[in-house]
Structures are given as C-alpha cells and as structure tokens.
Amino acid sequence: MPFLVPFLKMTCIHFILLLDKGSFPAAVVKCLPLLSLIWFVCLLGVSDPHIHRYNRRIVAALCWCCAGDLFLVWSEANEVYFLLGLASFSVGHFVYTLAFGWRPFGLKEFLFTFSVGIPGLAVLASCVTGVMRYLALGYGILILVMQWRALAR
Known part of the structure; x- marks a missing residue:
C-alpha cells in the first residue's frame, strides 16, 4: 500500500542517521516510524466505535510502544528509563493481544x-x-x- 511508504522512509532515516543516543533529535527520529504507522491506521478509520475497535486498539498499542521507544533512547543514562520503556512496551503488547x-x-x-x-x-x-x-x-x-x-x- 502506498500509505506505508512514509513508514519505510522513516525507518530508513532512523537507521541511516545514527544520532547520539540520549538526544532529543534521536528521540524524534526513533519515534517517526511508529508515528507514521499511527497515521496509517488512523487513515483506515478509528472513529466508529463498533467497526473500528480493532484499529483503535492498534493505535493505542502503537502509542504505548512509541512511549517505550522514547524511554529507551535515554535508558543508558538511567536504569529507571529502561524499566519504564519495558513497562510501556509490555502495555503496548498487551493491547495488541486484546486487539487480536x-x-x-x-x-x-x-x-x-x-x-x-x-x-x-x-x-x-x-x-x-x-x-x-x-x-x-x-x-x-x-x-x-x-x-x-x-x-x-
């Protein structure tokens, strides 16, 4: 699907730039692929509570995983960030499971x-x-x- 092209581009940018871990630009670039997936799922529809329940759960899971990525950017500075990242990813994966x-x-x-x-x-x-x-x-x-x-x- 052409809507996934931004995701592929953002993923390539993330791996090509090699930004310093723990910096604000690194955090932004790390989140860009997930933000493009959130955008893609929202384009598929999330407004109708009966029809789009699956999509809304996927968006929620992607948001939790995006938060996990943000915490992991700073995980080398403080172990608490690693644990918060792990917790965020855990909630995200649990929400994916509910969606499935x-x-x-x-x-x-x-x-x-x-x-x-x-x-x-x-x-x-x-x-x-x-x-x-x-x-x-x-x-x-x-x-x-x-x-x-x-x-x-």
Whole structure:
C-alpha cells in the first residue's frame, strides 16, 4: 500500500542517521516510524466505535510502544528509563493481544509459537541474572502470547 511508504522512509532515516543516543533529535527520529504507522491506521478509520475497535486498539498499542521507544533512547543514562520503556512496551503488547482477540483458539499456532519460543526463553533466562531474568521471562511470555494471537487471528 502506498500509505506505508512514509513508514519505510522513516525507518530508513532512523537507521541511516545514527544520532547520539540520549538526544532529543534521536528521540524524534526513533519515534517517526511508529508515528507514521499511527497515521496509517488512523487513515483506515478509528472513529466508529463498533467497526473500528480493532484499529483503535492498534493505535493505542502503537502509542504505548512509541512511549517505550522514547524511554529507551535515554535508558543508558538511567536504569529507571529502561524499566519504564519495558513497562510501556509490555502495555503496548498487551493491547495488541486484546486487539487480536481470543477466538479462534488456534491450537496449531499455539503449539508452534510456544514450542519454538519456550526454548528460546530458556536460553535467554540462562544469560540474565537477578530481577532482570524474571522481567525478561515475563516480557518474553507476553510476546509469545501476542504472536500466538496474531497468528491465530
């Protein structure tokens, strides 16, 4: 779709510019791809509460993930920003999961996602210690649930 061209351009700009992490320009450039996706979904429609419920949830999830990106830009300066970014992305992925819905169940998608994902999470857990291990596992499971629901949709 031609509406996705701005997203592709903004993504290229983000990777080409290599701005200093922790700067305001870096934060703006980091958010541009998500802002263009928000614009794209809004063009598809978000006003009708019955027809556009899915689109509104996707926009909400994109906004939470955009906030997560903003926090991660400054995460090297303060660990609190990393945790706020992780929390923002977690809320965003939870909202994506709500948008995708719970029907149909998608047994094949469930088995595929978790048979591949759980061993990957086990490897990740072995590389991380302390509280970060539990945060990584929780976030990883949230990502797996979101992937399963997206595939089953």
